[in-house]
Amino acid sequence: MQRFSALSTRLAALLCSLAGLLILAGCSLNIEGKQSALDPKGPVAQNQYDIFIITLIVTVFLFITVGGALGWTMWKFRLRKGDDPRYIPPQTHGHPLIEIGLVAGSAALLVVIAIPTFGGILLKKNVPLHLVEDAIEVNVVGYQWWWAFEYPEHGFYTANEFVIPAGRAVKLNLRTRDVLHSFWVPKLAGKVDLIAGQTNFMWIKADEPGYFYGQCAEFCGDSHAYMLFRVIAKPEAEYRRWVRDQQRQTANLNPDTGPLYAPLLARDQWAYPEDKVLRGAEVFARACASCHSLNPASQTNGPNLAHFATRTTIAAGWMENEPDELFRWIREPDKVKPGNFMWTGFLRYNPETRTREVEMAGLDYYDLSDNEIEAVVAYLYTLR
Amino acid sequence: MSAHSHAADDPHAALEALKETSTGIENKKLAMWAFLASDCMFFGTLISTHLIYRKIYPDIVDPKAIFDIELTGFSSFILLMSSFLMALSVSAAHKGNIKGVRWFLGGTIFFGLIFLCGQVYEFHHFVTDFGLTLSSNVFGSTFYVLTGTHGVHVALGIIWLGSWLVYTFTDRYKAEHALDIEVAGLYWHFVDIVWIVIFTVVYLVEYVPFLT
Amino acid sequence: MIPSPDPRLPESGHAAVIAEEHKKYFTFFNVSIALIAITAIELVIVYFPINKWIVLTALGVLSLIKFLAVIWWFMHLKWDRMLCTILFMIGMVIAGGTVTALMFLFEEDPAGPPMMFMLF
Amino acid sequence: MATTADVENVTHAPAEPARTGLWKRPLKNTGLVGWLTTVDHKKIGILYAVGALFFLLLGGVEALIIRAQLMFPEQEVISARTYNQLFTMHGTTMIFLAVMPLSAAFFNYIMPLQIGARDVAFPRMNSLGLWCFIFGGIILNLSWFFPGGAPDVGWFAYAPLTDRQYSPDIGVDFWIMGLQILGIASLVGSFNFITTIINMRAPGLSMMRLPLFTWMTLITSFLVILAFPAITIALIQLMFDRHFGTFFFNVEGGGKPILWQHLFWIFGHPEVYILILPAMGIISEILPVFSRKPLFGYPLIVFSGAVIGFLGFAVWSHHMFTTGLGVIATTAFAFLTMLIAIPTGVKIFNWIGTMWGGRIRFTTPMLFSVGFIWMFMMGGFTGIMHSSPPVDAQQQDTYFVVAHFHYVLIGGSLFALFAGIYFWFPKVTGKMMSEFVGKIVFYVMFIGFNLAFFPMHILGMTGMPRRTHTYKSGMGWEQSNFWSTIGAMILGLGVALFVIQIIYTCFRGRRTNGDPWDARTLEWVTDSPPKEYNFAYTPVVHARDQLWENKHGPDSRKMERIAPGPHGIHMPDQSWWPLILAIGLFIACLGMVFHGEPAWWGEEARYGLGITICGLLITLGSIYGWALEGPGGFHLHPDPKEYDGALPAPESSHGHH
Known part of the structure; x- marks a missing residue:
């Protein structure tokens, strides 16, 4: 039993350090997936990615220091073979200076996160001045379980995928016709919900032409998993041609x-x-x-x-x-x-x-x- | 009950014998105060629902046109009076004045019933004369559920106090039941203060001049 | 059947209890008169054709006084231990804070017009 | 000074229990009737634990089916509807029927012992809480057996999906009424615990000498009584929307579904702390015992617990950062959320400080506790990440959040609760759980848990949303999902092993003495398991870790004992009324469920209201029965020989071991 105990202590330490490594390995990678938030292609997603990295650095730092202290404590003060289990260590009750210091330290680290956070909140809410001039506007309407996109400036609708001009900001007005949905194109911007009874706003911009995967991120009933959409960013000229094509009647309606x-x-x-x-x-x-x-x-x-x-x-x-x-x-x-x-x-x-x-x-x-x-x-x- | 022979020489035990609880507040009273703290949240949620919808849809209903502030003012007066009588019943119970308890409790219940009748009349009036029901608009929903929940509190209070009134006529009523009457009284007063808030934020503010 | 007085107190204190409760009677009476007077004032001032903020502030203050009067005297907080007041105030503070925060959050509705204090 | 010697002078007068009410009050405290009518906090605690473990397994099976469905892309193990029902029921079950009641089991069993009380303040109300929990669980799970099936709207049940328009089926009604009755369970329990802790402490046990677990019980109870009203009212409003045509959350009538989210999270965020604070309390009991040191910075841990509880009411909107809140609101809630990291961090620092310089024994409870700190740290750090709204915009409603809260709720709450079970099992049953098997359980669970949930961080950041019953292949999510499912199965294996171990130990476990861990707090002063009267005397406390001081402290800090008076120890009688009251509520809730279901019940649905009224009349009747029967009670005269199985004689400081 004693040996098993010592073994398990060692195993515990090993596991903990493994977990720490996993954290580092897992999160610091720039993972490129079709719908990866770690592969930003627009300013909003980039800003969110940057702040994520800041929080990651802060928390990994904390994990290493606090976790290190914890691991070291576990190792150093464990009951070793041959120790008297009835030994009574000094019964210390705490030290105010240490505690106040740690509180102050963690508060300071939080400020590091708080400042860019505030910038990120403002960025997401408003199109920056230099982009607002030639921003286009798209009305997004969520339905169970598909998306309607309206181009109010051009007077046409499309569904489930829409084209935007690369390099220009796109203002999105988000509404829903039934239950809640959430508009999310990870590579362009974090999500904003479509809330019944109100219109929400967000903006996106694709830096380069590209084909972006998006998905409804708010549970909306049976087929929630099938409520996908695409954002296609095209160069300016192609975008104009696309708009012109979309305005044309495709079928004689009578x-x-x-x-x-x-x-x-x-x-x-x-x-x-x-x-x-x-x-x-x-x-x-x-x-x-x-x-x-x-x-x-x-x-x-x-x-x-x-x-x-x-x-x-x-x-x-x-x-x-x-x-x-x-x-x-x-x-x-x-x-x-x-x-x-x-x-x-x-x-x-x-x-x-x-x-x-x-x-x-x-x-x-x-x-x-x-x-x-x-x-x-x-x-x-x-x-x- | 658990008094023991050493009460006199042991200070802890003496304390125990006298107060029975660690704080000197009776368990029932403490639990009732905790319940009232919790009830604040119940009514806080209901009141905020009403106010939010009132603010979002200021024109959905003109409450001034349907409210009868004289009646509601009278109801408030009645409820305050019942609270006064409740305080007197508790006082009488502590004095051991059982006749006083009966009279004051009876008065409290009587006023409570008048208040409840006023509310029933008000609801009936709103439904029949103005067609305002639970499902006619958001104002109806929030108003009836808020004031209705308060009404249910009043009704439960009347049942509770009524039970005590009956109990005082049985030979099971003992002096220590003063505490139970006090606890019931706390509940009753709370119903009263909730009405003070509802009367102000649901009724009175609608009459402030700028709100047209 | 006349029950004996409050068993919490020693027998010798019975007279003191009676005297104390007698004093409370007058306190309660005065409080109730004050409550009615304040209600009457409230009913009148809402019709005053003066600045709405004055009226609203007055309404707020007056109902707060009523509220506090009832919990302080009728609900015995004056005579009870501090803990009861603290216990109740925890509920009041959190409920009040929640109501206030909710009212503020619904003023921030980005879709609608600025509805700040439309009601108040 | 009073000593136990006084008791020998007491005559053993036979106790005469009161017999009032419609029928004879049950006198026998054994057998089925004994369990059904019990008012003993220890039995109630055990019933809570058994119920919670049952629902933990149920919720776990639901989780495993969910993971099986997600193991490979585009699978159809179960239908989309079934999947939605499963994740709804998994969430609801784990929160309301597993973790909360398991915490409540500890509150019930351990807290009164820790404060040296004979029982909780209102034993019958305690029993009512238990039965409401059981019937709430039954109502929720009954939904599986009715046409339309279980609720499929998520445990958060965002309006307007819960409107009858979008969820015409009966599931949501079951969900509403189940939660309502569970809310009653939590509320009555909490009023009881608050009163008990404030009022029934042993002499000398001042608030700042309370064991940390008791402190966390107190704070949790406050959170419950202040948070549950919000959801209760929201549920009533939703019920009115569904049954009586109101417009609280109905968009067509002008309702604002966003209001539901606010009300839900006003409850929902404190609820998170309701789930984690008891776990922190348990950890704060176990670490000192196995480090052989007092808790480091006790006042600060207490204070930070209170601050977490208070701030818990001021951060609810951080669950709603993506709902289009204004800039001011978003910023305020973000910063308040970050603020919570400080008191939480303080706790972690102090736990490390507790172990620092100690002599750490890695027993099973200690392993689970240390596992808790590691896993809770992980969950806490991802929590810091999405306290920042821009980061949260990418993480909200993705598997990243799933990973986060499972690290907090399994790695956090559940590990701590398991630590508590291993720690207090000898207290409850008098039998030791095998250390060897216990450690295997821990490692299996630890590995399975991390394998199941760590990949979810990556899944979330690479764009996989939550609550989707399937996903397209080629999105880069296959590997993580596969390993996550494997991990979930290993975790399930660990839990199964744990349950087997518990059952085995109950029957075949090694008997132990009263204080097998060389513990520190008052609950270990009595027999293990304690007699129904807990303490044969009133303990007089002179120090924070009273048992430790008894064993190792100076004489001035040793406990004193006040013997019971000549009448013996007063015990309350058992009662049928709490059970009947809960049945009344159960019937009322069922009636309300059926009222809303014309789809398969036709016009008869209107009888639903009649059933509800019958149920409420039963409830009212049992309140009268309850009140008129009174607490009753009888007196016990403990045999002097039964006294303090574990307590060493106060004279010797090294009597133990």
Whole structure:
């Protein structure tokens, strides 16, 4: 037993020093992941990263000094083999000077964190003066479980991914249509919540063009994990072209006055035969159009699908925008994203019956055949 | 009960015999004060909810148009009076004046009932004449839940004091029950001071001239 | 059945208790008169066409006086041990601080207009 | 001076227990009735501990299922809905049904012994707290068995997701009523502990001589009585929203869901300290014993505990840094939060100071205590990180925060509570837990815990949000998640081993004497396990670590004993009423749950209110039964031979060992 005790003491010390090393190894790395906050690409994220590093240095310093003292104490004053276990060490009760000194010391370290913290709070709240001139504005609206992005200066909507000009600040007004969400693109900025009943503000800026992963960070119900989005930073010229393209109508919205797709593209660019596309348009008008607007200037209950074919992802960033994936998404949306309204239809709560009633039917109701879905897929890919 | 033979020569024991508790405050009284400290937070939360929504939506309802400040003022007067009588019942209980306890407790309960009737009348008036219900707007929600919680406190107080009133007529009532009446009284006074706050921040401030 | 007086006190102190409680009677009476008077004043001053801040401050001070009067005399804090007052004040201070902080936080609503003291 | 010798003169008059109420008051303190009607703080403490350990295992199993689901990307071990229910119930269970009641078990069992009291101030109220806890746990977990299932809104239950519009199912109603009844449990318990500690200390045991654990019990109890009202009111408002159509948090009616967050965290932050302060108290008891030194800087530790408690009410919005608070509010809450680091640091410094210069024995309780300091330091330091809002903006709602609070709650609270169990187990049962197995449990848990939660820091910083039931492959989260799951399983193994060890020791454990650790405080002065009357005499305390002074101190600081009077020791009678009262509340809560559920109960849901009223009438009736039956009581005349199993004769300073 005695030997085991000594062994375990040694083991404890070893484990503790290992834990310390892990801390150093784990946190001081600049970990590049698709969604890593340790790989900042914009001033807000950079500022937050810098302050994080300051706190890291302070806490690692504390961990080494306090932990060192603790480890040393454990080692030095342990009961050794052969010691008299009944030895009574001096019964000291404390020393005010030591204690006051330690309190003052830790307070001083906190000041080191507090000062840049204050700067960071101010930075996140307001676009700096030199950037505010050519900042653009985007209204972000969270829905269960997707994102709508509105460009109020240009009058169009898009969904689940949006393009920003690299090098320019983007002011984001955050609102939600239902429950709480949180807008988070780690490489550009820390999150800000979308709170029902109020509008929140944040700003982002991408220093260089890039493709940034974002995700809802506030629990928002069944499919919270599937509420992703993308921010695409493009060079100024490409951004302008993108804005111009987005403002264009992609489809003729009145079925009586002509084909439902925009005849803007050369036929050879189409991957699908025209009759299939036309059939898809009809199915879309019947089963999808009540929720999905094809007019870039209007927003209905579901994601705006104008220019759908230009997007890189579908299902709120969960799947790549490829025909197979799209087919599966339309075939079984309830399996891909449990609880989502594309399947059940748009529900509205009736306070009288205290139940949720279907306001607009979903695909569960329409029960599309595989052929019809293929046609819709064909049609959707014409929406450039 | 746990007095022992050494009470006279041992100072600790003498202290114990006299006071029974470490601080000299009876357990029940101390627990009641702790409860009242906690109850401050209950009402603090309710009052802040009401004030916050009142501030966010100043125009949702014009309380001046529906409040009847004369009635509420009278209710406040009634509740203050009941508090006065409660203090007298406690005093009488400590004196061993059981008749006084009965009369003053009866008066306290009577005034409490009048207050409660006033509140029921007020609620009824709001619902029938102004259509203000729990679910008509935020003001209705916060107002009824705040004043209703206070009303429930009053009602529980009446039940509590009523039980003691009945108890004084039984032969189980003993002199040491003065403490229980004092504790019930603490609760009753607390209900009164909560009303002092509610009367000011929910009713009176609405009448301050600039608020139109 | 006439119960014996408060058992906490020695028998010899009974007369003293009675005298003490008699004195309390007049204190309670005076306090209650004061409370009613203050309530009446409150009811009148809200109609005074003077600066709202004066009225609001007066209202605050007057209700505070009422509040303190009730806990100090009616609730026996004057005669009880200090600990009761401290215990209750812990609750009061934290509750009061929380209410104040909440009111302030909801003034800071970035979406709405500056609502500072719209009510008060 | 009074000594035990007086007792020999006492006649052993038979005690005649009172029999009042609707039925005979239970007299037998053994068997099932004995446990159901007990008012003995020790039995109540044991029941608390058993219940809490049961729920700890339940919550642990929930956690393991969660980790299994996250082991690999894009898995479908369980559905999204089930996952959401699991993490909601895991959080709620661990906080309200495992850690808090386990702390309450120690409050109940240890605190009265530490202050030399016969019992708590209100024994029947203590029993009410226990039964409310049990029924609260039952209500919460009943939700699994009803259509719609358990709540799936998170333990924080942010509005408006909890609105009937977004959560039409019955789960949230179960959650509301379960928490409400658990709140009652905590509140009545805390009023009781406050009264007990302030009022029932042994003669000479001044506040500044109180054992640290008792101090932390007192501060925790204050936190409970001041924090729980906020959530109680918030829950009532939410209940009104869901059942009676009010607009407190309903956006369409003008409600502000942000208000829920404020009210929730006004409760929620002090709650964090409610979970950790008892653990700190336990550590502050164990470290001196195994270092053979008094606590370093006792007054400062007490004071910093009080400061932590007080500041705990002034920092709630640091859980809401990302909700768009104003600059002033954000800054104020950030700086106040940083301020809390100072008293917390003081405690760590003083614990090191306690060990410094001592003679440290690394027994199992000591290992867990030292493990606590290390792990709590880790959790504390990550806490300092997200006290800074800009840093928090990246860490909030990510696995970094999950790592942080598990370091504080497992590495912190749970390790300390386990240390407490190993430390006081011989006190409670009179049997020693095996040191060898105990150390294995510690190392398995320590390794498993760090493997499970350290990678989560990295997960969080590389962008993995919390409360997501799955994640895409290729995000760089696979490795960490895999190892984290492995770690969680090792941790689970450690806990399982621990439970097996406890059960084994209960039946087969080695008997021990009253003071196996050479301890310092008053609870070790009596028998182990203590007799139902705790102390056969009233201890008169002359020093802070009274037992240590008894053994090693000068004569002037040795304890004195006042023998009971000729009537013997007064014991309260057992009672059915606390249990019946809790059943009444249980019925009332269930009625309220069903009231909101027309979806599967149809029009009959309106009977829910009727059930609630019946439940409340039972409650009211039991209050009358309770009051009229009175505390009752009988007198015990302890056999002089039973006195002070562990206390050495005051004359000899080296009588022990």
